[in-house]
Amino acid sequence: MSAHLPITLSVNGEELTRRVEPRETLADFLRRDLGLTGTHAGCEMGACGACLVMLDGLPVHACLIFAVQAAGATIQTVEGLTESAAIADLQSVFHTRNALQCGFCTPGMLVAAHGLLSRCAMPSREEIRDALSGNYCRCTGYEAIVDAIETVARRRAGEAASSMAEEPA
Amino acid sequence: MKARAFSYVCPATVAEALDAFAAAGSEASFIAGGQSLVPALALRLQAPECLVDIGRIAELRGISQDGEWLRLGALTRHVEVHDHPLIAACAPLLALAAPFVAHPAIRNRGTLGGSIALADPASEFPAMMLAVAAEMEIAGPAGRRRVPATDFFQDLYQTAIEPGELLVAIHIPVARPGHRCAFDEFARRRGDYAIVGCGVMLALPADVVNEARIAFLSVGSTPLRARAAEAALNGRPLDAAAIRDAQAALASDLDPADDEQVPAAMRLHLARVLLGRLLGKIAAAA
Ligand SMILES: Cc1cc2nc3c(=O)[nH]c(=O)nc-3n(C[C@H](O)[C@H](O)[C@H](O)COP(=O)(O)OP(=O)(O)OC[C@H]3O[C@@H](n4cnc5c(N)ncnc54)[C@H](O)[C@@H]3O)c2cc1C
Ligand code: FES
Ligand code: FES
Numbered sequence: 001m002s003a004h005l006p007i008t009l010s011v012n013g014e015e016l017t018r019r020v021e022p023r024e025t026l027a028d029f030l031r032r033d034l035g036l037t038g039t040h041a042g043c044e045m046g047a048c049g050a051c052l053v054m055l056d057g058l059p060v061h062a063c064l065i066f067a068v069q070a071a072g073a074t075i076q077t078v079e080g081l082t083e084s085a086a087i088a089d090l091q092s093v094f095h096t097r098n099a100l101q102c103g104f105c106t107p108g109m110l111v112a113a114h115g116l117l118s119r120c121a122m123p124s125r126e127e128i129r130d131a132l133s134g135n136y137c138r139c140t141g142y143e144a145i146v147d148a149i150e151t152v153a154r155r156r157a158g159e160a161a162s163s164m165a166e167e168p169a
Numbered sequence: 170m171k172a173r174a175f176s177y178v179c180p181a182t183v184a185e186a187l188d189a190f191a192a193a194g195s196e197a198s199f200i201a202g203g204q205s206l207v208p209a210l211a212l213r214l215q216a217p218e219c220l221v222d223i224g225r226i227a228e229l230r231g232i233s234q235d236g237e238w239l240r241l242g243a244l245t246r247h248v249e250v251h252d253h254p255l256i257a258a259c260a261p262l263l264a265l266a267a268p269f270v271a272h273p274a275i276r277n278r279g280t281l282g283g284s285i286a287l288a289d290p291a292s293e294f295p296a297m298m299l300a301v302a303a304e305m306e307i308a309g310p311a312g313r314r315r316v317p318a319t320d321f322f323q324d325l326y327q328t329a330i331e332p333g334e335l336l337v338a339i340h341i342p343v344a345r346p347g348h349r350c351a352f353d354e355f356a357r358r359r360g361d362y363a364i365v366g367c368g369v370m371l372a373l374p375a376d377v378v379n380e381a382r383i384a385f386l387s388v389g390s391t392p393l394r395a396r397a398a399e400a401a402l403n404g405r406p407l408d409a410a411a412i413r414d415a416q417a418a419l420a421s422d423l424d425p426a427d428d429e430q431v432p433a434a435m436r437l438h439l440a441r442v443l444l445g446r447l448l449g450k451i452a453a454a455a
Binding site for chain 1: 170171172173174175176177179200203204207208210211212220222224248268271272273274275277278358359360
């Protein structure tokens with residue numbers, strides 16, 4: 001009834017072929033089959049955003065896609081984005097601005113931020129909040145995360161980052 | 170939180186998809202973007218034995234204009250509705266509603282056809298189909314037909330699509346330059362389903378309203394058109410008196426039920442406030 005099916009896809013720059021059970025989500029495939037546990041599985045129903053990955057250049061929930069559906073796709077997980085240094089500045093400012101505490105939400109936040117900044121170089125705080133609207137953080141209260149993303153956008157735009165303390169709430 | 174086991178097929182054409190569904194019998198389910206179906210499978214609210222993935226059927230893609238009509242393939246993603254220049258030009262009401270649909274990552278995956286086929290009364294796009302007078306193109310074993318939005322939404326999660334049929338495309342009359350539209354909703358948090366939402370489309374030739382279409386979401390078991398409110402506007406200038414009459418007419422258009430979160434009277438009140446704001450906005454811009 002549910003024989004394993006072969007899929008070929010690109011994960012973090014590497015072309016892979018694996019057999020998967022149709023009901024296996026992309027999140028479980030990345031975590032269990034490939035050992036890429038940076039993609040977190042929280043609610044497994046699209047509500048928390050911890051499982052975001054880049055699929056063909058756009059952030060999507062890995063818990064809301066079956067691995068079989070990702071055949072032929074190009075996936076970047078937080079590990080791949082880290083290795084290519086695409087989010088090195090985001091990670092560094094998340095650290096210095098205390099934009100993480102337990103860290104459970106952080107991979108999803110970083111992928112959401114990366115998706116936003118790839119599409120819109122200088123988002124407003126409203127736009128940053130909108131981009132994060134599907135990402136839950138139970139620790140930080142979000143303010144530091146918004147600050148961090150705004151700071152990175154400014155730095156990337158080459159502006160002198162003004163002191164975050166002066167930013168409006 | 171894991172789906173029950175199922176078999177999976179990924180047809181390349183509409184005909185193959187219909188055959189695959191028929192071969193699996195009543196235990197099959199189509200999957201498009203999966204943004205509603207996958208949570209339902211994870212929660213085991215549904216447990217089909219076979220998933221027919223329509224995500225690679227080329228005919229279901231594409232946004233194109235053919236004279237008076239805009240054709241949106243069923244697989245048009247929410248993010249495309251949000252961003253596509255043809256939609257902004259020809260069906261601006263959909264572009265106005267798109268930012269209110271879920272969150273960015275869900276919009277990257279979810280499809281217009283999936284949202285309309287599911288027909289959640291709290292969803293933005295199904296209600297907007299009423300406001301833009303869309304026609305749904307449905308393919309089934311017996312052939313194809315086009316169903317106007319007014320006949321399409323039949324009951325809670327129930328549409329004119331019969332089991333085993335596929336929504337192929339959505340056809341929308343191209344908005345003319347004189348058409349005005351507005352959308353807004355009340356929700357507790359950004360991206361949440363709305364407590365009440367409303368889209369308005371009308372023409373204002375010579376400063377007199379005609380062809381007003383007002384559609385509400387989250388006020389009943391289906392998306393609803395507010396026909397009495399429309400009648401209160403048609404043939405009149407869009408002034409304060411007309412807007413007040415349209416708001417008052419909602420009492421006969423809408424009969425929302427009480428739920429744990431929102432009493433019926435509050436929902437009706439919010440619907441009136443929303444309609445007043447939207448009409449006021451159109452009047453101010455005219
Ligand atoms: C956290 C969260 C928040 C959300 N918030 C909102 C919101 O605020 N507003 C909103 O409108 N939606 C919201 N959604 C739902 C989202 O918009 C879905 O993408 C959409 O409702 C379904 O589209 P899909 O392509 O993902 O369909 P799927 O999940 O693949 O399918 C949904 C149903 O439609 C059927 N179907 C799909 N395509 C077709 C077709 N072409 N022909 C026949 N049947 C078909 C499937 O068999 C299934 O029964 C939310 C989802 C999540 C997870
Ligand atoms: S695990 Fe995917 S959204 Fe929560
Ligand atoms: S840092 Fe703990 S959930 Fe965000």
